[in-house]
Amino acid sequence: xxxxxxxxxxxxILAKSEETNEELILxxxxxxxxxxxxxxxxxxxxxxxxxxxxxxxxxxxxENISTEVLTVTEKIVSLGEQKIKSKLNHSILLALADHxxxxxxxxxxxxxxxxLQWEVPYLYYAEHKIGKMALEIIKExxxxxxxxxxxxxxxxxxxxxxxxxxxxxxTILITRLIKNIINIIQHLFDRELDKTTINYSRFITxxxxxxxxxxxxxxxxxxxxxxxxxxxxxxxMKSYACALIIKEMIKKEFQWQITEDEVTYLIIHIEKxxxxxxxxx
Numbered sequence: 049x050x051x052x053x054x055x056x057x058x059x060x061i062l063a064k065s066e067e068t069n070e071e072l073i074l075x076x077x078x079x080x081x082x083x084x085x086x087x088x089x090x091x092x093x094x095x096x097x098x099x100x101x102x103x104x105x106x107x108x109x110x111e112n113i114s115t116e117v118l119t120v121t122e123k124i125v126s127l128g129e130q131k132i133k134s135k136l137n138h139s140i141l142l143a144l145a146d147h148x149x150x151x152x153x154x155x156x157x158x159x160x161x162x163x164l165q166w167e168v169p170y171l172y173y174a175e176h177k178i179g180k181m182a183l184e185i186i187k188e189x190x191x192x193x194x195x196x197x198x199x200x201x202x203x204x205x206x207x208x209x210x211x212x213x214x215x216x217x218x219t220i221l222i223t224r225l226i227k228n229i230i231n232i233i234q235h236l237f238d239r240e241l242d243k244t245t246i247n248y249s250r251f252i253t254x255x256x257x258x259x260x261x262x263x264x265x266x267x268x269x270x271x272x273x274x275x276x277x278x279x280x281x282x283x284x285m286k287s288y289a290c291a292l293i294i295k296e297m298i299k300k301e302f303q304w305q306i307t308e309d310e311v312t313y314l315i316i317h318i319e320k321x322x323x324x325x326x327x328x329x
Contacts, residue, residue: 050089053107055080057115062107063089071106073098073141075122096122098141109142113149120189121145124182128206131178140209143216147201148186151194164220167227168200170243171252172207179203211260222259225301229255229294236290237322247324251317258313262304272309280312287318 050063053071061080063072074094083089091097100106110118121144129136169176179199187193208219234241241248281288291314295306 050074050091052080052083052085052087052089054085054110055083056110056118060115060118061089062110070099073100073106073110073118075119096126098122098138100139100142106142109146113142113145116190117149117152118145120186121148123189124178124185124202127181127185128175128178128209131181132174132206132210134210136206136209137211140205143208144202144205147205148194151198151201152190152192164204164223164227165197165200167223168203171223171226171230172203173243173249175203175206176200178206207256211256218263222256225259225298226252226255228297232294232297233290233318233321236293237286239322241321242324245324247317247320251321254313254317258310262298262302272312277308277312280315284315284319287315287322290318291315 049066050072051066053062053064055061058081059075059077059079061074061083063074064070065072072091074089074091075096076094079089079094118141121141125136125140125144128140168179176199179202182202183194183196183199204216204219204223207223208216211219230241288311291311294314295311298304298306
């Protein structure tokens with residue numbers, strides 16, 4: 049059973065689960081209408097339910113976020129889920145709403161460049177498109193025009209929400225590492241990779257999960273046939289050399305041990321990427 053903690057407006061409420069003591073944010077037409085603290089809430093009437101992990105911080109964060117910004121953020125998150133075709137970590141609602149509120153409220157003199165704003169559109173093409181759509185929604189619904197660089201900040205929130213980690217620092221670390229890997233490939237093969245292709249998107253996804261496994265020190269058992277690995281290494285020697293350079297860079301910077309299976313996966317991805325991209329003129 050859910051009981052009301054607070055009505056934020058007629059359509060957004062903060063409620064508590066009596067069974068788990070968990071705080072939830074619910075969106076739905078008329079959910080908060082004429083409701084008072086302690087009233088029972090029927091969750092089936094909600095169009096969207098968010099379960100922020102840090103319940104202790106939920107009420108505190110909501111004090112500094114306007115209901116208009118929260119409504120717009122829910123709209124952006126729903127759009128993002130449709131575009132990415134993936135369920136997102138529920139922590140994105142408050143994290144993104146808090147960021148948007150700060151971006152709206154801050155003094156123009158305090159605006160700082162996003163150090164990754166130029167890389168994000170190429171590393172996270174789909175998420176950056178969502179970031180740009182988000183700026184349009186904010187402009188249309190709130191009448192506020194945010195700087196273009198905010199699209200990259202918003203994109204990183206969507207990248208973060210696809211991982212088990214809630215840490216934006218981890219997301220930024222992963223982004224910088226992926227950038228270094230892409231730079232190694234482009235330099236060695238002397239070609240610009242097309243960031244809009246399916247193979248590029250699959251490679252970025254592979255790298256994100258690979259890095260996530262390394263961070264939690266999750267080792268996968270070797271399942272790849274030894275003869276197959278040997279054939280791949282001999283057939284695609286330049287991609288193999290590139291994969292070894294990436295392996296050494298990661299080992300040097302993070303002290304992560306990369307398995308032969310992972311090296312082989314890298315070879316296959318690198319080969320696909322470089323075959324579909326022509327050399328620089």
